[in-house]
Amino acid sequence: MRDWSAPALPAVWTTSGQPPFIARHDEVAALDAAWADALTGAGRAVFVSGDAGSGKSRLVSEVCTRLSAGGAAVLAGSCIQEIGAPFEPFDEPLRAVLPAYRADAAAASALESAELLERVLEQTDQDAADRSTGQERVYSAVVDVLRAAAERRPMVLALDDLHWAGPAAMRLLSRVVEGTTGSRMLLLGGFRNSPPDRSEPLADSLAPLARLTGVQRIELSPFTLDQIADYVVIRAGLSRERALDSAEVLRELTGGNPFLLRAMWRPVVEAEQRGHQRVIELPDTVSDMARSRIAVLDETQRSVLVLAAVLGQEVDLAEVLGISEASVEVTLGAMDAAVRGGLIEPPRRAGDHYRFTHAIARQAIIDVIPATEVLRTHARIAQTLEADFPAAPRLVQRLAHHYSAARALGFGDRAVTYLARAAELAEGRIAHDDAGTLFVRAAEITPDTEERAELLLRAAESWDLAADTARARAIFEEASEVGNARQRLRAAIGYEDASWRPGLLGFRARDMLTTALAAVPADDEDPLYIEALGALARATAFTGAVDAAEPIAARAVALARARGDPHLLAATLRASITLTLRPRDVAGRLDRATELVGLTRSAENDWLGAAAMHRAAFSYLVGDRVGLDESERHLDEMSRNWERHWNYWIECVRFTRALAAGDLDGAAAAARRAQHRESIFRDDATSGASSLQSYMVRREAGLLGSVRPLISGNESPTDRWAPGLLAIYTELELERPTRRALAWVLEHTEAQPSDSSDWPARLVFMTEAALWLGDVDTAEVLHPWLAEYAGLNLMSGLFVAPFGAADCYLGQVESLCGFGLPAERFDAAFELAERSDAPLHAARALAAHAAHLRRSDPRSPAASALATRARAIAEPAGLMKVLRSLDAGAGASAALNGLTAREREVIALIAEGRSNRDIAAALVISEHTAANHVRNILTKIGAVNRTQAAMFAREHGLAGDGG
Known part of the structure; x- marks a missing residue:
């Protein structure tokens, strides 16, 4: 990758208006140490957490600004509280480095990664969903680009407000941290860790990363009395002694929260200078502070401020002017008043937007406004954006958010429409987790049972594509309880398909399919009915009833052939080849698997993987080396394009081939990789x-x-x-x-x-x-x-x-x-x-x-x-x-050569279970002599007891010689 230039740092970090940076000495030292490690190629990830307003963003901005001045390339991204773009906050950092990566992509795999990410980042509302590539391939491409960028320039990736990240971004976060441990990159992530903003999915994503050497967690604590005094000294120019007086009051009012300290230090200091012993009239919560500042605005100014708060953390003045019911002059005056009141910060440079001083301030304004007014504001914003701002950024997601918030006012149908479109956008960007979440949200709103069933089906399909088969099954089951008969049948088919791949028993899937099939006509011309028969066959086989399943599968395949529909035939063949690995009719299943490979070779899904996997298995069973080679290549292709569970199965194939080839080190390495990859894609994986x-x-x-x-x-x-x-x-x-x-x-x-x-x-x-x-x-x-x-x-x-x-x-x-x-x-x-x-x-x-x-x-x-x-x-x-068996055979041969004729007679009688007394009688010798013969035999053949001697006799054709 050629040299690339980092974009300018966020204006909020570099322009005037930033509060003084105090304390946090240990935290800064930890971040400096992490950066020093990253410079050596030992990638680091540091997650900074704390309550709202605890100074996470300020710490990150201070460190990043300093590192940037020292030559680091800093890429910043953040999440929003509303419905964000897929893979936010990684989208903007990727846009900054992708052109250089694309221009220098000589290798085919690098070019493929660049083109994939270009499609993902620039996909529009009109584009069709991309089903040709799996989500994990996107994650790999992101890691490829970031690693290449860090190879050219040491890099800091600063990601803020991760508690608002979508599920696809959370999964990507884990992949990036794991994939850049050997890169010159420091990832800094900030998030809130207390209710109501605490994100349990984020916590679940971060927990496994704790095992990695380069991952660190920093939790910010409130400022101490001395640190508050330091702040007052800097801001007010007071002596240390006088500052301590104000610091005591500020600590009681703010609890050491840096944001509240920033908002309240001035009135407290002024009150102390006037000789007040206690500033009882000062607000003691953020909402009270917002209320006191809103109170000085007139009604029109207040409505403009509410509009701005509902619009978002960053506010486009053009949108405010277009949506506001007041005149342009009054609206501009209201924005100026909000700036003077310390609630909003003005643009810092050309092209910037107004922004609230902190998400806390914005939320506090919304919290003190009557709920009905907030609903009406959401509705007005949605209607105006939809009618007058067709080019607004993230328009579909924003309309989905605002119409959803206003659905109580009769906008539920619009909310469902835009939530579904936002889900489709996520599908197109291969963010299937996000798509599944949005489809479910839409399903929860619609009162129409058939529409709800359709949305749930799409949600389950999205989660299935995201390789979360457990969640897919739960939603398919929910869909099977609503909608019409055909939708319930589709839900049952989907449930079965999300069950057999993790190897679950088929009882529940069989029962769902049986019930759903009973509710539709048994039509041999109906593709859905035929596909359901194939699913029923596989579910039945996964209950252990393979003999009952095979005729059902054969009928489904025959009906699909008669229809002449390649997709339907592929679906039924896919079901039929996965019924069993038993030896009977292996050749027939191999033929069907080979046919399925041909049908799915250019399919826009991962069905080729199932075809290749079972063709590989049957090829191994019959010794078809060519089929096994081709199947391994197809599985490798699936692993690169989809990953998911295919990178587990390709390692299993490699394990078998290495072991059969006698490459024990290679087999052990493949087994270790398979174990690691199974634990990633399958939560219920066992050892x-x-x-x-x-x-x-x-x-x-x-x-x-x-x-x-x-x-x-x-x-x-x-x-x-x-x-x-x-x-x-x-x-x-x-x-x-x-x-x-x-x-x-x-x-x-x-x-x-x-x-x-x-x-x-x-x-x-x-x-x-x-x-x-x-x-x-x-x-x-x-x-x-x-x-x-x-x-x-x-x-x-x-x-x-x-x-x-x-x-x-x-x-x-x-x-x-x-x-x-x-x-x-x-x-x-x-x-x-x-x-x-x-x-x-x-x-x-x-x-x-x-x-x-x-x-x-x-x-x-x-x-x-x-x-x-x-x-x-x-x-x-x-x-x-093998060598031990050969040595045992050679030793046995030598032992046989050393046995006398009499000893061969004795060992034959031992093999018959005779005692020494029986042997003596049979050979007409004394019992003492018989005992000596037995002792000599055990010594010569290396046996420790008569049982092993008997085994030796049988294995080497000596049994019966003592007749």
């Missing part, structure tokens, strides 16, 4: 997926030993995820706990387990336990469940736990149990791993095949060759689980 991803990496890296001290072996399977507990026991080789947990998980397996997304993990963990234990009976039970996945990769959830080819596990089970064609299974597993570009899975298949061959021939050259190939993959990548 289940991230814990399983972490486990998958750690077990392949051989790093599970560190948890051994935390495992007693007596953990309750009902208090934890039992399959995970079983997996830990198996990896730690805890025999008795493994048997107990395996029996529990097997006993609690449902009738149709493959309908559950976590079934593959449960199935694999049970299989691995049975194989380690040499539990032939359990392995035989598991075999038909594994056989459902023959020819496919196993994956739990959507890229949570990839296990590779089911054929590898089938081969191991068949080898243990002594049936089937294990060698062919291992060959198929290796071929699938090669097709999937999955070296980890390939190494596992080679190692398992080698172990199988050694069962019948411990000296098998083919087994050694396979083991060598597996080791060549595993050693460079540090795949310790």
